[in-house]
Amino acid sequence: MNEFFEEVVQDAIRAQGVQASPAAKTYVIGLLADFAKPQTAAGQTLERPLTLLLDEALHTVDLAERFEKLRVLGDGVLYSAGFFADHYEARGVDPGYVHGIGQRAYESAGALIRRGSSTDVTAPQPTDVFGEMASSFHAFVRIIADVADRTVAHGVATSKGLLKLYERWLRTRSESLADALTTHGFVAPRGGRTLQ
Template sequence: MDFHTPFEAQLVDYFRHRLNHQAEKYPTHTQEETLWYLSGLLARYGHSHQLFDYEDQHLTLRPLALIYQDARHAATEWERCMLLRKLGDTALFIGALFPQSYRRRGLKQDYFSGMGRSAYSYLGEHDKANPGLFQRLADRFTELLSLVADACQKEQLFDMTDQLQAYIRWQATGDPALERQLAKEGWFDQRH
């Protein structure tokens, strides 16, 4: 590690490397600009104050529906775009990294995909600086959820206990990232 580089830049580089490595496994080419955006998003949300809001003297994760409501009632177009970017980024981050937590609450990937895709689609039409980037994020949202999940997974399951726990979680949630990880470990035969 280069200790002369700020930690955030090191984190962006780490995620950029992981995303680039995983993107090679997908049939659709992911543009460099998209990979850089995702790297920055992951590094930014590595700081809890970027993801969580402070309400009633404690940190809380604002529900996506309330962020959407705030965006609908925004006083200016700039404020609306900022809130929709937060909505899209949060839907992508939470949907990719914590799907099992939200499945237990009755929320499926479609919820995150719909919220994120809609937010980025609006930005694709209204953002003056990066309309193409946001439209690509909207168009490939579900695939990008999987890409981010894959890039943030452990490289391998370390022991049989980890593998068994992952298998039990996969059975309960159907998480495609866990399924891919288990397949790499040889849990499924050719017919699966």
């Protein structure tokens, strides 16, 4: 499964023009592979209010447990903001608010790692994946959304699937969805016009 996500994430990064470290790319690939499995803990992110989850995570006494809660929250927000942005939009939730929670979760997780790392200035410093995920959260949401579009486009096998593809394109105006519609014989216009 990682091979599929490796290719699609690399394509999405290229399409979105995002600069991501190899460690961040690997992290996103692993995140997507984990979410493809049933019973993913981060999949519970949509079940409870995000601010409560963040507050609980930030006030967890055990540092290892706090880190895990923050990481799971950041992962869940990143994944859901990319794959299910319409879920939040339908409920009137501002994307900036959602992204802010994901950023805060990742930044706090990264701070725990930085705080626990060696104070020896000659020791090699670990790559700050969580700091990168926090500082480029919006870009990583775009990457995940592009992966979602490519996944939807890849799965079109019926007229019902094609209709879902078209409906998603109407909402997002995604270039990858427009390309997928074109492969099915539709001309997806650029610049807000209707489909022909």
